[in-house]
Each structure stands twice: as C-alpha cells, then as structure tokens.
Amino acid sequence: xxxxxxxxxxxxxxxxxxxxxxxxxxxxxxxxxxxxxxxxxxxxxxxxxxxxxxxxxxxxxxxxxxxxxxxxxxxxxxxxxxxxxxxxxxxxxxxxxxxxxxxxxxxxxxxxxxxxxxxxxxxxxxxxxx
Ligand code: AMP
Numbered sequence: 776x777x778x779x780x781x782x783x784x785x786x787x788x789x790x791x792x793x794x795x796x797x798x799x800x801x802x803x804x805x806x807x808x809x810x811x812x813x814x815x816x817x818x819x820x821x822x823x824x825x826x827x828x829x830x831x832x833x834x835x836x837x838x839x840x841x842x843x844x845x846x847x848x849x850x851x852x853x854x855x856x857x858x859x860x861x862x863x864x865x866x867x868x869x870x871x872x873x874x875x876x877x878x879x880x881x882x883x884x885x886x887x888x889x890x891x892x893x894x895x896x897x898x899x900x901x902x903x904x905x
Contacts (some may be wrong), residue, residue, distance in 0.1 A: 797833050797889040811865055815851075816858030818894075827897030828866055828873070832859045838890040841877040859892050868896040876904075 799805030800819060807819035810830055821829040834855045838844070844852055863873050873896030878885040 792839070792888075795887050795889040797831075797887055797891065798837070801833065801835060811858075811862045813858065813861075815854035816862075818858070818862040821893065825893075826895040826900065828868060828895065830862060830866060830894045832862050832892040832894060833889060834858070839888045840879045840885060840890050842879055843890070855890075855892070859894065863894050863896070866894070866896070868894070872896065874900050 796805055800807040800809075801817055809817060809819045811818040811832075814835070816832055816834050818830050818832045821831055832855070834851060836848075836851050838847060859875055863869060863875075866873075873894055876893040876895065877890070878893070
C-alpha cells in the first residue's frame with residue numbers, strides 16, 4: 776500500500792519530525808554543557824569536539840535543517856544568526872576567527888534533524904573541509 780505523503784512530500788512515517796536529542800537538551804531532559812541561552816537560542820559544547828572550541832547553536836524554534844530557511848520566519852532566522860555571532864563573541868573567538876558550519880542532508884552527514892550551527896575555533900582550521 777503506498778505511503779501517504781504530507782503536504783511537504785514527506786511520508787508521515789518518516790522519523791524526521793520525531794523528537795531529537797536537541798529537543799531533549801532544550802527541555803532540560805538531556806544533560807549538556809550549556810554555554811549560552813536566551814529567549815531565541817541555546818548553545819552547548821559538542822560531545823565529540825573537532826576543534827579546541829566546538830559549540831552547537833540551536834534555535835529554540837524547531838527547523839530540521841537550514842534548507843527550511845527558504846520558508847522560515849525572518850525574525851527567527853535573524854535571531855538565530857545573531858545568536859551565533861553572540862556565542863562566538865562570548866567564547867572569545869572574534870579576534871582570531873572561527874568557522875560556522877551547517878551540515879545539511881545526507882551528503883553533508885547531518886546526523887541530528889534539528890537545525891544547528893557548529894561554531895569551530897581555537898586553532899587554525901584547514902580548507903577545503905573533508
Ligand atoms: P551534524 O552531523 O551536523 O548533525 O552534527 C550533530 C552534532 O551533534 C555532532 O557533532 C555530535 O557530536 C553532536 N551531538 C550529538 N549528541 C549530542 C549531545 N547529547 N550533546 C552535545 N552534542 C551532541
């Protein structure tokens with residue numbers, strides 16, 4: 776029997792909109808090393824750091840990936856961007872610089888289906904990325 780698709784073409788059986796580990800962190804149900812929080816974003820240290828500073832910034836309003844920004848609210852998206860810059864400043868990364876990464880979809884190895892910006896810094900970063 777064919778699977779029914781939602782308006783956005785996604786099967787209602789896909790797990791993408793199920794709760795993620797980041798929903799748990801936002802709710803305070805999953806422990807995390809939170810470095811910043813305001814009414815729009817939360818930021819916490821990545822459990823598998825790829826640089827001396829590796830922090831994830833997550834908007835409290837759920838999107839699955841940055842691909843949804845095409846239909847996102849400008850206010851939400853703007854607050855997200857401001858949150859990223861604020862966290863990087865508070866982590867002391869502004870002077871030497873840092874990288875912001877949005878892994879998006881399968882080819883980019885996005886593993887958590889809740890949009891998050893990786894802030895990476897504290898060392899000279901290579902380019903191109905792997
Ligand atoms: P991505 O591959 O872009 O989806 O990145 C997901 C990131 O979340 C990875 O770098 C993981 O190490 C990180 N991560 C997964 N679970 C947790 C957690 N409980 N606390 C902090 N970081 C996490």
